[in-house]
Amino acid sequence: AAGDITAVKTQSEGNNLEYDTDGGTYNSIVQVDSDTYAVAHGNQQDDDGFIATFTISSDGTTITEVGSLEHDTDHSTYNSLVQVDSDTYALAYAGTAFDGFISTFTISSDGTTITEVDSLEHDTGKGSHNSLVQVDSDTYALAYAGTDDDGFISTFTIDSDGTITAVKTQSEGNNLEHDTSNGAHTSLVQVDSDTYALAYMNNTNSAKGEGVISTFTISSDGTTITEVASLEHDTDIALNTSLVQVDPDTYALAYTGTASDGFISTFTISSDGTTITEVGSLEHDTDIALNTSLVQVD
Numbered sequence: 001a002a003g004d005i006t007a008v009k010t011q012s013e014g015n016n017l018e019y020d021t022d023g024g025t026y027n028s029i030v031q032v033d034s035d036t037y038a039v040a041h042g043n044q045q046d047d048d049g050f051i052a053t054f055t056i057s058s059d060g061t062t063i064t065e066v067g068s069l070e071h072d073t074d075h076s077t078y079n080s081l082v083q084v085d086s087d088t089y090a091l092a093y094a095g096t097a098f099d100g101f102i103s104t105f106t107i108s109s110d111g112t113t114i115t116e117v118d119s120l121e122h123d124t125g126k127g128s129h130n131s132l133v134q135v136d137s138d139t140y141a142l143a144y145a146g147t148d149d150d151g152f153i154s155t156f157t158i159d160s161d162g163t164i165t166a167v168k169t170q171s172e173g174n175n176l177e178h179d180t181s182n183g184a185h186t187s188l189v190q191v192d193s194d195t196y197a198l199a200y201m202n203n204t205n206s207a208k209g210e211g212v213i214s215t216f217t218i219s220s221d222g223t224t225i226t227e228v229a230s231l232e233h234d235t236d237i238a239l240n241t242s243l244v245q246v247d248p249d250t251y252a253l254a255y256t257g258t259a260s261d262g263f264i265s266t267f268t269i270s271s272d273g274t275t276i277t278e279v280g281s282l283e284h285d286t287d288i289a290l291n292t293s294l295v296q297v298d
Contacts, residue, residue: 001297001298003297008059008060008061009060009061009063016063017054017063017064017065019039019052019054019065020041020043020050020052022043022045022046023042023043023045024039024041024042024043025041025042025043025047025077026040026041026042026076026077026078026079026093027039027040027041027079028040028041028079028080028081028091029081030081030082030083030089031083032053032083032107032109032111033109033110034058035055035056035057035058036053036054036055036056036066036109036110036111037053037054037055037056037111038051038052038053038054038081038089038107038111038114039051039052039053039054039081040076040079040080040081040091040093041076041079042075042076042077042079047074047075047076047077048070048072048073048074048075048076049070049071049072049075049076049079049093049095050068050069050070050071050076051068051069051071051081051089051091051105051107051114052065052067052068052069053065053066053067053068053107053111053112053114054066054111055110055111066110066111066112067111067112067113067114068114069105069114069115069116071091071103071105071116072093072095072096072101072103074095074096075094075095075096075097075098076093076094076095077093077094077098077128078092078093078094078127078128078129078130078144079091079092079093079130080092080093080130080131080132080142081132082132082133082134082140084104084134084158084160084162085160086109087106087107087108087109088104088105088106088107088117088158088160088161088162089104089105089106089107090102090103090104090105090132090140090158090162090164091103091104091105091132092127092130092131092132092142092144093127093130094126094127094128094130095121095127098126098127098128099121099123099124099125099126099127100121100122100123100124100125100126100127100128100130100142100144100146100154100170101119101120101121101122101127102119102120102122102132102142102156102158102164103116103117103118103119103120103164104116104117104118104119104158104162104163104164105117105162106162117161117162117163118162118163118164119164120156120164120166120171121171122142122154122156122166122169122170122171123144123146123147123152123154123169123170123171124170124171125146125147125170126145126146126147126148126149127144127145127146128144128145128149128184129144129145129183129184129185129186129200130142130143130144130186131143131144131186131187131188131198132188133188133189133190133196134190135155135190135218135220135222136220136221138157138158138159138160139155139156139157139158139167139220139221139222140155140156140157140158140222141153141154141155141188141196141218141222141225142154142155142156142188143183143186143187143188143198143200144183144186145182145183145184145186146170146177146183149182149183149184150177150179150180150181150182150183151177151178151179151181151182151183151184151186151200151202152170152175152176152177152178152183153168153175153176153178153188153198153216153218153225154166154167154168154169154170154175154176155167155168155169155175155218155222155223155225156169156222157221157222167221167222167223168222168223168225175225176216176225176226176227178198178214178216178227179200179202179212179214181202181203182200182201182202182203183200183202184200184201184202185199185200185201185238185239185240185241185255186198186199186200186241187199187200187241187242187243187253188243189243189244189245189251190245191215191245191269191271191273192271192272193220194217194218194219194220195215195216195217195218195228195271195272195273196215196216196217196218196273197213197214197215197243197251197269197273197276198213198214198215198216198243199211199212199213199238199241199242199243199253199255200212200214200238200241201237201238201239201241210232210234210235210236210237210238211232211233211234211235211236211237211238211241211255211257212230212231212232212233212238213230213231213233213243213253213267213269213276214227214228214229214230214231215227215228215229215230215269215273215274215276216228216273217272217273228272228273228274229273229274229275229276230276231267231276231277231278233253233265233267233278234255234257234263234265236257236258237256237257237258238255238256238257238263239255239256239257239290240255240256240290240291240292241253241254241255241292242254242255242292242293242294243294244294244295244296246266246296248271249268249269249270249271250266250267250268250269250279251266251267251268251269252264252265252266252294253265253266253267253294254289254292254293254294255292256289256290256292257283260288260289260290261283261285261286261287261288261289262283262284262285262288262289262292263281263282263283263284263289264281264282264284264294265278265279265280265281265282266278266279266280266281267279
């Protein structure tokens, strides 16, 4: 709780788990039960898509691979994995030809059984830099970079047995293109019951600049998506964003900034999304900080 870090099983200690000798890229991990975890990843040798499960002891001293499913024999990058219910999980990823896919899986509580249930190709142009969040009990919103790397938000319903239905998607011709310049390196979080904040990068030719936080209202059934406000927080560059909620109106963003240095910035965002204010910023690494992932400790 004081923030002290001790290596338990790491490469520096020579005792961590190498679970794939061909590659383990674009990882997204979720907890299945008290000691079981599921990881969606790509295989670097041929970019095939895998879901693997592991048991990790409460003290971190043992890590054991339990099961693995190759769910896509062609391509799977930019994975974003979320839990739907006690044994159902949804994965947004870039599949064949970098098209956008959502697939669902059932995973047993001990991780021994992984079964693909349903799959939807929601964008036939592109579906990279995915960030998938739950809107209500069966509705999900996906922020991603689509055709020409423009920024899109789509919605889906996913029922408890894993059946996927497009609500507002490129395949339906009715999703929201919120940035016609660029919408990559996305990180989407819920602000309140119908308000969401999205950190992303657009290109230098856009009036919004490089590092952007935008807010949206998304109805509980996913049928309406409306942009509310937008803040350009970094006029140079903001890659590999990871946005988390600190308290009811404060958010922290880790990202790769100028010269690939590491930054953490904080913002206040009103519950209706109309006001976004930068509070502070720390350049925590002046050398390099890529592929960031930020979580709350206490």
